[in-house]
Amino acid sequence: MKQTFGKVAVLFGGASAEREVSLMSGTAVLAALRGAGIDAHAFDPAERDLHILKEEGFDRVFIALHGRGGEDGTVQGALELMGIPYTGSGVMASAISMDKWRTKMVWQACGLPTPRYEILDVQTDWSAVVEVLGLPIFVKPVHEGSSVGATKVTALEQLQPAWELAARYDNLVIAEEFVSGQELTAPFLEDRVLPLIRIVAPDGNYDYQNKYFTDVTRYDCPCGLPDAEEQAIQALVMKSARVLGCRGWGRADLILTDDGRPYLLEMNTSPGMTSHSLVPMSARVAGLSFEALCVELLKGARLG
Template sequence: MTARAYGRVAVLYGGHSAEREVSLKSGAAVLSALERQGVDAVGYDPAKGGLSGLETLAPDRVFIALHGRGGEDGTLQGALELLGIPYTGSGVLASALGMDKQRTKFVWQALGLPTPAARLLEADADWDAVVAELGLPLIVKPVHEGSTLGISIVDGRDALEAAYHEAARFDAKVMAERFVAGKEYTVSLLGDTILPAIRVEVPGGFYDYEAKYVSNETLYHLPCGLSSADEATLGELCRDAFEAIGGEGWGRIDAMRDERGGFWLLEVNTVPGMTDHSLVPQSAAHAGLDFDALVLRILDTTLGLPKR
């Protein structure tokens, strides 16, 4: 594949979401990789020029590096469909589903895929009833937010209401989820390829925004320490979970393994991070695919007919 075959590529990053700063870093890394490969690429921040500015650029295809709402939730994908511009990643339905943690769970549960029990919370919720249903500790999180923004681990009933209000700062919908004690894994998917699983270890015990994007103390174990059979089981489970929501192109699934060895699906990322702390590039590198090659492999998925 020659660089000319891609035509003009617009890398979309920034945006208006709470993940703007991470998106700017992801987009800058992707743009640099494309330029190093001789691709006619230009960076574009929709927060500054909207869709009309993108149309003015007249790109042949779009690399989406917008994380969170407005970039990962199906709205941008729908706009690009109407404009007839091929784009990286999942389509409208999968993007919208993947951004909604509650409805993603509904799909997984309907298909018998293991995911921790959860329920929506309201400001006037019966907190004792929530604890009775889900047990302690539990996780409180915004339904439509990424990068662990607004997430809390709740160890006692009295902290539950405060955790709800913290999450509600980021989203009108907040959920509580049963806590799974064990080791955390993430599996990246690239086309039909399941990339090596990563075990994430945080000295502080909680993989929050700081641990993801700032701290240099977070440990990423590659190889992940699972047996070949168990890693294959986890990989197939994550691929099933991704396909269940209609995921395409590339993505990442986060999961936990409980103390009895069972895997539990947490959430799906349809536009994973591409920063120097991000997990997909680490997994790809372990499989022998450097960052530049990874970016081109993702971009390759836009060749052919526009998505419908």
């Protein structure tokens, strides 16, 4: 393995709002790669300058960073300039997928289903937003993941405070129409969509705490859908990834309405790899251990 991959850096930590989750992801990935006999080393960009990767002769990088500064194309661009292959999507796909607004615009332009939305700012007419989108409404920072700064708004008077919370994390804030149905997530590995996972959170509240730090959320994998329906959703997910230019691996989040209509919510190009994470869960059902998954992702490291 050492000869195959050379000296590998696992990038985790970073300075984004998702640092805590990234530390958990990276620690797990590092242990898995070392367990597979790979010469893997921890590297935290919040503590060391990226150019050190080149100086210290790293041959490949496993990106286990989440959020801005790791999932948004900036690190990918730096690695491109240094000529060091890395896991996951390239610069353009990373940047677009990190931007919930522009992701939706691409999907809409390609005729893919995604909930309606409005961009919020200090001059927004809150009543008009509720009139257009109805209630409840999800309010989110455009460039954050892991539900950071997100609020489920159930009454008009909650909308402005929800925007104010999201605006602490981002100067772009989106309000998204609530679509009722099953919450699904669909990991993909190269050109293959892994088994879908159905997420059943307490009171439908799949927030930061319930994602990473509690055991009250239920994950069903297999998801329980008929094979034909699951395959149709998997085909939609693969198309949604391709139009964004994604590669390597990722995870799309969806809602499936009671009458069988899927709606794409977000695309994650550097998903979590913690004990609660969904890609490893789906991979296990597909026959891939955590260690095998990490090695497979590292095999896909590339430039351009």
